[in-house]
Structures are given as structure tokens and as C-alpha cells.
Amino acid sequence: MRFTSQTSSDGVTEQLFTLGGIPGVLWTPEDATGPRPLILMGHGGGQHKKAPGIPARAGRFVTEGGFAVTAIDAPSHGDRPKDEEFVRIATENRARMGAGEDTAALVAALHELLADQAVAEWQAVITAVQELGYVGACPVGYWGLSMGCGLGLPLVAAEPRVRAAVLGLLGVHGLAGTAARVTVPVQFLLQWDDDRVPRAQGLALFDALASAEKTLHANPGKHGEIPGFETDSSLRFFTRHLG
Amino acid sequence: MRFTSQTSSDGVTEQLFTLGGIPGVLWTPEDATGPRPLILMGHGGGQHKKAPGIPARAGRFVTEGGFAVTAIDAPSHGDRPKDEEFVRIATENRARMGAGEDTAALVAALHELLADQAVAEWQAVITAVQELGYVGACPVGYWGLSMGCGLGLPLVAAEPRVRAAVLGLLGVHGLAGTAARVTVPVQFLLQWDDDRVPRAQGLALFDALASAEKTLHANPGKHGEIPGFETDSSLRFFTRHLG
Numbered sequence: 001m002r003f004t005s006q007t008s009s010d011g012v013t014e015q016l017f018t019l020g021g022i023p024g025v026l027w028t029p030e031d032a033t034g035p036r037p038l039i040l041m042g043h044g045g046g047q048h049k050k051a052p053g054i055p056a057r058a059g060r061f062v063t064e065g066g067f068a069v070t071a072i073d074a075p076s077h078g079d080r081p082k083d084e085e086f087v088r089i090a091t092e093n094r095a096r097m098g099a100g101e102d103t104a105a106l107v108a109a110l111h112e113l114l115a116d117q118a119v120a121e122w123q124a125v126i127t128a129v130q131e132l133g134y135v136g137a138c139p140v141g142y143w144g145l146s147m148g149c150g151l152g153l154p155l156v157a158a159e160p161r162v163r164a165a166v167l168g169l170l171g172v173h174g175l176a177g178t179a180a181r182v183t184v185p186v187q188f189l190l191q192w193d194d195d196r197v198p199r200a201q202g203l204a205l206f207d208a209l210a211s212a213e214k215t216l217h218a219n220p221g222k223h224g225e226i227p228g229f230e231t232d233s234s235l236r237f238f239t240r241h242l243g
Numbered sequence: 244m245r246f247t248s249q250t251s252s253d254g255v256t257e258q259l260f261t262l263g264g265i266p267g268v269l270w271t272p273e274d275a276t277g278p279r280p281l282i283l284m285g286h287g288g289g290q291h292k293k294a295p296g297i298p299a300r301a302g303r304f305v306t307e308g309g310f311a312v313t314a315i316d317a318p319s320h321g322d323r324p325k326d327e328e329f330v331r332i333a334t335e336n337r338a339r340m341g342a343g344e345d346t347a348a349l350v351a352a353l354h355e356l357l358a359d360q361a362v363a364e365w366q367a368v369i370t371a372v373q374e375l376g377y378v379g380a381c382p383v384g385y386w387g388l389s390m391g392c393g394l395g396l397p398l399v400a401a402e403p404r405v406r407a408a409v410l411g412l413l414g415v416h417g418l419a420g421t422a423a424r425v426t427v428p429v430q431f432l433l434q435w436d437d438d439r440v441p442r443a444q445g446l447a448l449f450d451a452l453a454s455a456e457k458t459l460h461a462n463p464g465k466h467g468e469i470p471g472f473e474t475d476s477s478l479r480f481f482t483r484h485l486g
Contacts, residue, residue, distance in 0.1 A: 192450070192459075203446075206461070207435070213470070216435075216461035218449070227456070229483065233476070240472065 001128040012062045014055070019128050022121050023079045024072040025049050027058040028134055032068070035136025037242035038129055040122055040162075041071040042144025042152045044169075045110065046090070048078030057143075057231055065235050067242070068135045072125055074151060075117045086113060097196065104201060108174035111150030118151040119158055126161055139242045143234060145169040145189060146196075146223070157181035164241035166234045169194065169223060171201025172208055179208035186211045187237045189226055190218040197223065244371040255305045257298070262371050265364050266322045267315040268292050270301040271377055275311070278379025280485035281372060283365055283405075284314040285387025285395045287412075288353065289333070291321030300386075300474055308478050310485070311378045315368055317394060318357045329356060340439065347444060351417030354393030361394040362401055369404055382485045386477060388412040388432060389439075389466070400424035407484035409477045412437065412466060414444025415451055422451035429454045430480045432469055433461040440466065 005016045008030045015026045028036075039061055043051050049071040058069040073079055076086040093106045122142075130137050140161045144152035146169040156165045157178050165182075168189030172179070186209055190202040206216045215237075219227050248259045251273045258269045271279075282304055286294050292314040301312035316322055319329040336349045365385075373380050383404045387395035389412040399408045400421050408425075411432030415422070429452050433445040449459045458480075462470050 212463065214463060215470075216459065218459035218461070220455065220457060227458075232479070236475070236479075 001131075010059065010063070012059050019072075019125060021080075022072050022125065023049065024070055024125060025055075026129060027055070027062050027069045029062050029066060032134040034134065035138050036066055036068050036134070037138040037141060037238070038068045038070065038126065038135055039141040039143055039238060039242075040125070040152075040155075041069055042118075042122075042142065042148030043071065043074065043077070044145060045107075045147035046077070047147075049073050057234075060231060061235060061238070065239050065243075067141075067238065068129065070125060070129055072121060074147070075114045075121070083113070086110070089113065103196065104171055104173040104198075107147075107150070107170075111147060112174060115151055115154045119155045122155050123159055126159070139163040141165065141238045141242050142167075143238075145226075150175070153178045153182065156184060156186075164238060166237060168202070168217075169197060169226075170205060171197045172204040173201065175205060176208045179205060180210050182209050183211055185213040185237070185241050186215075187234065188214060188216050189230060190216060191223055191225060192218050192220045193222055195222045244374075253302065253306070255302050262315075262368060264323075265315050265368065266292065267313055267368060268298075269372060270298070270305050270312045272305055272309060275377040277377065278381050279309055279311050279377070280381040280384060280481070281311045281313065281369065281378055282384040282386055282481060282485075283368070283395075283398075284312055285365075285385065285391030286314065286317065286320070287388060288350075288390035289320070290390075292316050300477075303474060304478060304481065308482050308486075310384075310481065311372065313368060313372055315364065317390070318360045318364070326356070329353070332356065346439065347414050347416040347441075350390075350393070350413075354390060355417060358394055358397045362398045365398050366402055369402070382406040384408065384481045384485050385410075386481075388469075393418070396421050396425065399427060399429075407481060409480060411445070411460075412440060412469075413448060414440045415447035416444065418448060419451045422448060423453050425452050426454055428456040428480070428484050429458075430477065431457060431459050432473060433459060434466055434468060435461050435463045436465055438465045 001019045003015050003017045013030050017024050061067045061069050076082045089110045096103050142152050142165040149167040149170040156162050164185045166187045188206045244262045246258050246260045256273050260267050304310045304312050319325045332353045339346050385395050385408040392410040392413040399405050407428045409430045431449045
């Protein structure tokens with residue numbers, strides 16, 4: 001793990017890093033010492049580790065919860081080279097979305113193409129970040145919506161260090177089996193008027209989660225229009241389960 | 244409004260009162276002075292103003308939010324005389340429930356029988372309680388599930404002093420029109436495995452609310468098994484909208 005830059009403001013230290021070709025960012029409290037829970041933040045499709053919303057949310061998790069937060073560019077995203085097959089599916093997906101057609105199968109194919117690599121990368125990032133004295137081996141949380149959910153679900157299902165997850169904005173297509181292997185507490189966000197994920201598909205993914213504790217938070221609005229108060233709610237959820 | 248008893252413990256003063264034949268209870272911070280938002284707490288069917296859960300929840304709203312909280316016995320409930328027609332429908336409802344039959348129409352009839360009186364009584368209680376110097380004319384919140392939702396929805400739709408409501412555990416039967424007149428922020432609780440309210444009926448009631456801000460919180464479990472962390476969530480919701 002190689003840190004390439006460090007800046008601090010408003011009580012938060014932001015460090016850019018690379019780990020075996022994966023570009024990432026780590027946010028911790030300024031002058032942090034000693035162990036603290038780590039939250040992984042998975043970005044949406046076509047976005048990147050510092051897409052709008054991610055640094056702001058990370059800042060609140062750091063300053064109000066005392067957490068460490070890390071985000072990485074998913075395979076074929078951000079500063080990383082794009083896989084040919086990924087470009088082909090993503091292009092077809094955008095065309096279908098533009099034509100108002102059902103994209104559930106293509107979205108599932110896109111996530112499946114990236115998932116194995118994404119899971120292995122998150123696992124390597126957890127190991128590397130937890131070696132830092134100001135992070136340490138505390139419980140880990142995962143936060144990711146839309147593609148961040150599609151790549152996060154298999155991670156949460158496979159990785160025992162992850163103890164709680166905020167997921168959502170995705171339908172059940174191709175994921176029922178994975179969801180049935182998720183047993184940690186989940187807060188699941190659904191947009192009631194989602195223009196990309198049919199309501200019934202989102203409800204079915206929540207239903208498929210095997211977690212004894214899972215909460216569905218549904219709010220009016222389209223795919224990206226999650227209300228700001230859900231950030232407070234995510235923070236309290238992680239504090240309850242990782243704190 | 245006549246107060247008949249007063250006790251204080253753990254920072255909360257509890258006063259029993261009667262108002263024109265309505266038995267009620269008012270919880271306020273010990274030694275409270277000056278105005279504060281008021282939360283009305285509606286109990287479930289067959290229950291009463293101090294049914295399990297209500298005083299504990301009121302205590303947290305008082306000590307952690309600084310709110311005043313009041314609960315009254317609904318018509319034909321608690322210490323009040325029971326209407327003959329109410330007894331007839333309630334008896335039939337219990338029998339049907341015991342036989343595992345659909346009770347949506349009977350539940351709606353039961354609530355409709357009580358609703359006009361219940362709304363008028365809550366309005367009188369708001370007026371009387373807000374005349375107390377340590378409550379005053381601040382925004383009002385309503386909290387009520389199951390029958391507390393069935394009697395609360397028409398109140399919230401009709402009464403402009405109510406600015407936010409926690410509702411739920413009820414289906415849309417007979418309530419679509421009322422829900423379409425509710426425009427204040429609503430937090431709606433739904434039990435994913437509700438043994439009394441079919442899931443689709445509960446989702447449809449949430450869907451029918453006209454509120455621009457409404458949040459569905461769905462959790463696993465049966466009708467009465469709402470997880471404790473939803474009390475925290477209600478408290479934060481009222482603090483956000485009444486504070």
C-alpha cells in the first residue's frame with residue numbers, strides 16, 4: 001500500500017493510495033491514533049471513488065462517528081483501464097436505458113463481470129488498511145448503492161470481517177442466491193419512484209436477504225434522489241453495529 | 244381539564260387528567276417551564292392510554308427530546324364505557340382473526356365507527372394541553388400504529404396543528420381517500436411478516452399518502468414485533484420536524 005498524497009481539513013485527513021494497481025482514498029480523523037471501525041464505500045456504476053456524495057458522507061462518518069472510511073475505484077471505473085467486455089455491456093445498457101427498456105439483465109451481467117475481482121480487491125484493501133495503527137482490526141461496515149450494492153452484496157456474503165451493511169437501489173435479478181447468504185444487519189435503501197429499478201424488484205431483493213436484522217428505508221423520488229437524512233440514519237446504523 | 248394525580252420519576256412528571264369525560268395522561272419534563280412541542284400518542288385496538296410501550300416511549304421523548312407527550316383512552320377503550328356496536332364488531336373481528344380469515348373490512352368498520360369522535364377528542368385535548376404554560380402553542384406531532392394509525396390518519400388529514408406523524412401497521416382498506424389528504428411528513432412503520440395486515444395492503448397505504456416527505460421503515464417480524472431502534476428513529480424524526 002503506497003500513499004501518494006495527504007491533505008487535512010475540517011478535522012478529516014484524506015490520503016490517496018494505490019494498492020496493487022487499485023487507486024483508493026482513505027479518510028480518518030485528523031491526528032487519529034488507535035483502532036477504529038472501518039467503513040468501505042462502494043460507488044455507483046460509471047462513477048468513481050470520489051464521486052459527488054462520497055467524500056461528504058465519508059467526512060460525516062469520520063467526524064461524527066470516529067470511523068475510518070475508504071473508497072476505491074471499482075474495476076473498469078475511475079482512474080483504471082476499462083475492460084472491453086465491460087465497455088460493450090455498459091454501452092448497450094446506456095442505450096437501453098435511454099430507450100426506456102428493461103435493463104435488469106444487463107445490469108446484472110455488468111455486475112457479475114466485475115464482482116469476483118471487486119470482492120478480492122475489497123478483501124485486500126481491508127487487510128492493508130487494518131494494518132495501519134490508526135485503523136486496526138475492528139469490525140468493518142460496507143456502504144454501497146446501485147452498482148455499489150451489486151458488487152457489495154457478494155463481498156458482504158463472503159467476508160466475515162464485514163459486520164453490517166447499507167445497501168439498496170438495486171433489484172433482485174441474479175442476486176437472490178447471494179442475498180440468501182447475507183446474514184449481517186442490513187439497512188436497505190429503496191427509492192419509491194426509482195426510474196431504473198422497478199419497485200417490486202427492489203422489494204424482492206430486500207425480501208431475499210437472510211439477515212435476522214434488516215430494515216427497509218423507502219423514500220419518494222427517483223434513483224439518485226435519496227434524502228439527506230438517510231446519511232444520519234446510516235451513521236447511526238453503523239454506530240449501533242460497529243461501535 | 245382536571246388533573247387527578249401527579250407523580251415524578253427519572254426526570255419525567257406524569258399527570259392523569261380528565262377532559263369532558265376523556266381520561267388522559269400527560270408526560271412532561273420534571274420542572275418544565277416554557278413552551279415545547281407536543282406529541283399525541285394513539286394506542287392500539289383493545290389497548291389503553293398506558294398500554295405497555297406507551298409510557299416507556301413517552302419517557303424517552305420527554306427526557307431525550309424535551310417534548311410534552313399525551314395519551315388518551317380512545318372511545319370504547321380503557322376506562323371508558325363500551326359502545327354496543329363497537330363490542331359487536333370487535334367480537335366478530337376477534338373471531339375472524341382467530342379463524343385466520345381476512346379482517347381488513349371489519350378493522351376498517353371498527354375504526355370508522357370511532358374516527359369522528361376520536362378526531363374531535365384529540366382536537367379538544369390539543370387545545371386544552373396547549374393552554375398550559377409549560378406546553379404552549381408549538382407544533383404538534385402524532386404517533387400511532389394499527390388502530391392508532393386508523394384513528395390518527397383522519398386527525399392528521401384534518402388538523403393543521405399536527406405537523407408530523409409516525410404511523411403504520413395498517414392496510415389501505417377504507418383509507419385511500421384520507422391518506423391522499425395527508426401532506427405532512429410521515430414515518431410509516433411496516434412489519435414485513437405482519438400476521439394481521441397483508442404486506443401489499445400496508446405498502447399500498449404508504450403509497451397513498453400525499454406527503455412530499457414520507458419514509459417507509461419495514462422490519463422483519465409480526466404485527467407487534469417492532470424493533471426497539473425504531474423508537475430512536477421516531478424521536479429523531481419528531482426532533483427534525485417539530486424542533
